[in-house]
Amino acid sequence: MLASLFAAFPGIHRHLHLGARWADALFPPAALDAEAAARTQARITDTAVVLPALGTTALAATDLLSSLGVRPAMAGGHSYGELAALAAAGVFTPDELLAAGAARAEAILGRAPEGDAGTMAAVGASAGQVEEVLRLADLADDVVAPTTTRPPSRSSRARARPSPPPSRG
Known part of the structure; x- marks a missing residue:
């Protein structure tokens, strides 16, 4: 997710450090066989990983746009995007957004039967x-x-x- 932007704009690397716990899911090693591809797919589609990973990319995109002078008049989102929009609006700090993403994932998975993410x-x-x-x-x-x-x-x-x-x- 956003690999080209992270490569081209070193100023947003701080978000990778902040979300280091999930960065491997954003930039996994090359999958050289079906088993490795399945592990990579399982990691990035795991709710406990994908929500904070999305938060990391949302923070980076917001930061990049802001550095280019793009400032939203309003922010909105759907589902987890609502939290990212609140962070873009300054309601949440980057740390709070990633913590909220992890807590949301924990709450979702805590309600699901074992082995069934729904x-x-x-x-x-x-x-x-x-x-x-x-x-x-x-x-x-x-x-x-x-x-x-x-x-x-x-x-x-x-x-x-x-x-x-x-x-x-």
Whole structure:
């Protein structure tokens, strides 16, 4: 993530040092076989790694743009991006953003059953409609309540555990 920018702009290296715990996921060694590629993929898609890694890149991008005179009139984000936007706006320090990312990942993974990081889906329906479909499909206990975002006709659902395949009897 952002390897070319980190190479071209040494002034943003401080963010790599700040996020050193996750830097190996941003710039992994070359994967020379399928097993190494799988390890690399598992590391960067691990919620405990990817959130702080995204924070590291958000801080670096914000810092780089600021050094070039680009200052936002407002900042916004979705999901973890909301925290990065708050850091860009000066509400969080860089240390606080990375700590918030790590804490958010811990909270998410703490709710997931062992070995199941869950899944998420964007659904073109209201939260009430989604709840009704889940109830009718007998999945209401297997799915975490939705997070409603805009537009109101969409909602996100994070699945806490896999549901069994439908019976074909």
